[in-house]
Amino acid sequence: MIYAVWLPPLIPLIAVPAARHAADRLAPRAAARLLVSCAVLLACSSTAALGALAALGLLRVNQVASAAGFSPEAPAGHTGPALWTAPVATILLIAGFAQVIRVAVRHHRELRSEQRAIGPTAGELTVHPDEYPYAYALPGRRGKPGTIVVSAAMLRSLRPDEREALFAHEREHLAGHHHRFLAAAQLAAVLHPALRALREPLAYALERRADEAAAHAVGDRKLAAKAIGRAALAARESKSPAARRGAILATVGGAVPRRVMALLQADDATQPARRRCWTCAVAVALLCCLALSAATGVDAVEDLHLNVAHGADPDRAASVTSASWAR
Amino acid sequence: MSAMTEQHGDRRSAGELEASVLAALWAADRPLTPGEVRELLNAGLARTTVTTILTRLQEKGVVDRARQGRGYAYTPVADSSGLHARRMHAELERGEDRGEDRGSILARFVSDLSPEDEEILRALLDGDEETRE
Secondary structure, three states: OOOHHHHHHHOHHHHHHHHHHHHHOOOHHHHHHHHHHHHHHHHHHHHHHHHHHHHHHHHHHHHHHHOOOOOOOOOOOOOOOOOOHHHHHHHHHHHHHHHHHHHHHHHHHHHHHHHHHOOOOEOOEEEEOOOOOOEEEEOOOOOOOOEEEEEHHHHHHOOHHHHHHHHHHHHHHHHOOHHHHHHHHHHHHHHOHHHHHHHHHHHHHHHHHHHHHHHHHHOOHHHHHHHHHHHHHHHHHOOOHHHHHHHHHHOOOOHHHHHHHHHHOOOOOOOOHHHHHHHHHHHHHHHHHHHHHHHHHHHHHHHHHHHHHOOOOHHHHHHHHHHHHHO | OHHHHHHHHOOOOHHHHHHHHHHHHHHOOOOEOHHHHHHHHOOOOOHHHHHHHHHHHHHHOOEEEEEEOOEEEEEEOOOOOOHHHHHHHHHHHHHHOOOHHHOOOOOEOOOOOOHHHHHHHHHHHHHHHOOOO
């Protein structure tokens, strides 16, 4: 029977929780890299498997049609994928690619419109005279250095040394090209819904990475923690009661208090031994999942290649199909 | 604290110093003289350095200056193109449609807080709040 081709789309169901578990226990930079590589690899192999399924199915329909007089089930003992899988896989594939293009275009537009709307810039800083406290890092256009965009209200709510922590945080986002990580994870999530669950921990890991860089730059973890806390409280205070009620629904897991606590705690090098074992086990399981996913994804494409190579001879192609699917 | 900032004050790039000075002008509610900027930043900068930075900012058109006594006082220039109202709107909206595939790829400094988060944060920062002003 054919199992291999179904693996890549199903593996994320195990690999995603395992990756989240592992990321929780890794340093922020390593966690971000792990999460984004998982997202991209799992999305690619499940898409490859889907593509192989669609193409093989269509190929078989062709073969069946050309071998006139036989019903679709004709090749005796054939164990290829059921005929209905081809149109389903094709539709999923087309929908997936359409979504990828839509999201990529939206990212591009967002960046361009922000970059175009940028006002007078002093080196790396642009200040908007807004009454709502916000700050974000805006990547530069075509290799140009990026800009830190910050509202006047945000600057007023922080003390001078806290502002330095904020700037160092945003500088790290720019230097590390963190927007690319977020974009990659978003595109992967479009191709496989189970990968959506990687986006939130990835965003958190990137914030933590920038927080650590800020703490290092100002030479004071507590100062960096205060900057984050004060900024978040100021943002909340400036909101209308209705917007605050909305935030209750929007917030997941209280990322800001977690970030502040992580900075206030000393580097947590000491973990109980049993927990370390469990983490190792999860890491091994995750690696197995990723390897299996990649291998089966590549395998499915290879099968397709074999089939196309022998496509000229319908009988032989059918035997190759059944042989490779049965593997 | 000031010893710490003094330490790395001079190693910072011109771009970083411009950012600090511009931020200080925005955070103040009145025009500032170079001496006042220097005091506010408390970063161990020489007065001439601050004056140089302010002159450069003025040449770029991001700050304005007016005579005050024997020198100048500086104010930040707000971009009056009306883009901000729209941007602000977009900014607020972005805060609301988190999750799904609509999220922005621009990471914001702080995300929204729930009431419980607010409590936790206040508790975490409380001991420190008393020493402020």
